[in-house]
Amino acid sequence: MAVARAPAFIRSAGLGSCVGIVLYEPFINIGGLAHAMLPRCRPGREDSREKYVDTSVHLMLEKLLGMGAIRENIVAKLAGGAQMFSRAESDLLVIGSKNIIAAGQVLSELGIPIIAQDVGGNHGRTLEFNCSDGALWIRTLQGETKI
Amino acid sequence: MNKCLSFMQQDLLKELGTIGSGHAATAMAELIGSKIMISVPTVALASFAEVASYVGGPENVLSCVSLDVKGSVPGTVLILFEEESALSLLRSILWGSEPDFKNLTELEQSAINEVGNILAGSYLSALADFSEQPIMAGVPSLAIDMAGAVLSAPLTKVGSVADVALLIQAEFITEKTSRGCVVFIPQPEATDKLLKLFGVVANEK
Numbered sequence: 526m527a528v529a530r531a532p533a534f535i536r537s538a539g540l541g542s543c544v545g546i547v548l549y550e551p552f553i554n555i556g557g558l559a560h561a562m563l564p565r566c567r568p569g570r571e572d573s574r575e576k577y578v579d580t581s582v583h584l585m586l587e588k589l590l591g592m593g594a595i596r597e598n599i600v601a602k603l604a605g606g607a608q609m610f611s612r613a614e615s616d617l618l619v620i621g622s623k624n625i626i627a628a629g630q631v632l633s634e635l636g637i638p639i640i641a642q643d644v645g646g647n648h649g650r651t652l653e654f655n656c657s658d659g660a661l662w663i664r665t666l667q668g669e670t671k672i
Numbered sequence: 673m674n675k676c677l678s679f680m681q682q683d684l685l686k687e688l689g690t691i692g693s694g695h696a697a698t699a700m701a702e703l704i705g706s707k708i709m710i711s712v713p714t715v716a717l718a719s720f721a722e723v724a725s726y727v728g729g730p731e732n733v734l735s736c737v738s739l740d741v742k743g744s745v746p747g748t749v750l751i752l753f754e755e756e757s758a759l760s761l762l763r764s765i766l767w768g769s770e771p772d773f774k775n776l777t778e779l780e781q782s783a784i785n786e787v788g789n790i791l792a793g794s795y796l797s798a799l800a801d802f803s804e805q806p807i808m809a810g811v812p813s814l815a816i817d818m819a820g821a822v823l824s825a826p827l828t829k830v831g832s833v834a835d836v837a838l839l840i841q842a843e844f845i846t847e848k849t850s851r852g853c854v855v856f857i858p859q860p861e862a863t864d865k866l867l868k869l870f871g872v873v874a875n876e877k
Contacts, residue, residue, distance in 0.1 A: 539730035539820015562824065609825050610738050610813040620825055649821020651731060666733065666774055666817060 526575040528557035528588045531657040538651045540605040542621035544578060544628050544644070545652045547602040548585050548637065549659045550594035557585040558654045563620070564627030578627040586635065601632050602661045602672060603642040604652055611647070621645065641672040677717070677872065684870045685715040688802060689840050692795035692854075696842070699790040704764045704846065713842035717872065723823060723837050727752050727853055730820030733773070734758075737788025737812045738826065741796060744805035745866050747858035748826035749796065751788035752819070757850035761787060764846045774816065785812040787852075795840055795854050802869045826857050836863050 527535045531554035537545055540560060549556040559581035566577035574580035590596065606625035625644045632639055643650070643663050653662040661672050677685070693710040700708045716726075724730045735758045737751040753761065755773045762771045765783045776784070789812045800807040815822050838856040843849050858866045 539724070539818040539824070541817065541821030541824030543824045607821065609736075609815045609817065609822055647815070649817035649824075651818065 526557065526559040526581050526585055528555065528585060528592065529656050530555045530592070533656050535654045535656065536652065540650045540652060541607055541609045542605075542624060544603060544605040544621070544624040545650070545661075546578070546582055546585070546628055546632075547604075547652075547654050547659075547661055548582070548589055549600055549602070549654075549656075550589060550598050551600065551659055552595065552598050553593060554656055554659075555589060555592050555594055556654060556656045556659065557589055558652065559585050561624060561628070564623045578624055579631050582628070582631045582635070586637075599637050600640045600659075601637045602654075602659075603628050603639055603644055604661060604663050604672070605650055606644045607646050607648055607650070609647065609649065643670065643672050677870075681871050684802075685717070686712070688795070688798050688870075689713040689715040689842070691801065692798035692840065693842055695794035695797055696791050699794060700787070700844065703786060703790065706764075706846065708764075709845040711843040711845065713840050715841075716839045717867070717870070718837050718839050723839065723855060724819050726839055726841065727819050728754060730818060730823075732819045733817065734819050734822060735773070735784055735814065735816045736822035737785055737792070737814050738822075739788065739792050739812050740810040741792075741807060741856070742810070743800070743807035744803050745799065745807060745858055745862045745869075747856060747862055747866075749792045749809060750822070750826060750855045750857070751791050752822070752853040752855065753784070753850065757844075757852060758784060760846075760848045760850045761844065761852075776816065781814050785814050788812045788814070791842075791852065791854055795856070799838075799856070799869070803865070823855075836867065838866065 535558040537560045546559045561578040561581045562576045566580040606621040648665045651664045697710045735753045792809045840854040
């Protein structure tokens with residue numbers, strides 16, 4: 526999980542079932558990108574807060590507020606949460622969906638609107654977030670898009 | 673993490689690799705229709721963070737066959753090949769084919785799944801010998817994508833608690849050399865059991 530100010534870019538490579546969550550404050554051009562692997566942090570796992578959707582979002586929000594972000598201005602973007610293997614034999618293989626749902630819930634609880642998303646599917650994604658304009662670039666084996 | 677293992681522990685790992693490779697060479701020869709040599713592999717116990725670096729980093733595009741493992745040491749096993757190695761193996765199995773790595777035909781996908789099945793079965797049966805208890809692999813499933821992406825789902829479950837994966841890197845020598853990596857990720861509750869098989873006590877790290 527990283528936070529930065531313009532003109533920095535924040536990058537996260539090879540997201541499969543993991544979900545990338547961007548928080549962006551467009552008036553002062555600061556933002557953060559979290560790369561979360563699992564939906565909810567369990568008790569006793571506080572040392573790996575960045576791995577979980579809920580705790581990584583809270584951590585990122587805290588840092589952005591500390592950098593001067595105005596809470597009401599913050600918006601979110603989501604990418605990732607793919608199902609990499611076609612066979613869903615165990616709940617392990619629908620972890621991507623669970624991550625997306627958790628991200629939606631946590632952001633809703635915090636009152637942060639999701640203004641763009643590219644989630645699900647079967648493909649891995651590499652993300653690059655531009656703090657200068659809030660653009661989230663998404664690269665897959667098929668090509669590149671921007672949300 | 674491998675640096676912390678004693679010579680005896682490293683020997684046990686190597687033995688697992690050698691036995692597994694023996695099984696694999698026999699089965700692969702049947703698939704390919706000619707003899708295949710499998711080199712003495714590198715066998716390591718790695719942390720979650722290290723696995724991607726063994727296979728060229730999180731953005732390196734790989735073929736990944738995934739199988740669920742049940743039995744005395746449950747978990748997931750992944751069989752990973754970089755593009756050149758996967759294509760080389762495919763040409764050995766499907767003579768005359770010119771596979772497009774990012775757009776494999778169903779037949780080509782089945783062939784890679786079968787290779788994954790064979791390799792998983794071979795090394796897991798060696799592991800079963802070590803544990804003296806049954807270990808069974810399920811049906812293979814294929815993904816071709818960036819390493820970080822294909823590793824995300826199985827490593828995710830491990831990442832929540834323990835951080836150990838068993839890595840076996842082997843070379844398959846036919847006319848060309850292909851390099852493959854077999855990664856066994858135990859479920860969190862089975863990690864200590866796996867470590868014990870190689871004489872590693874959990875808090876010795």
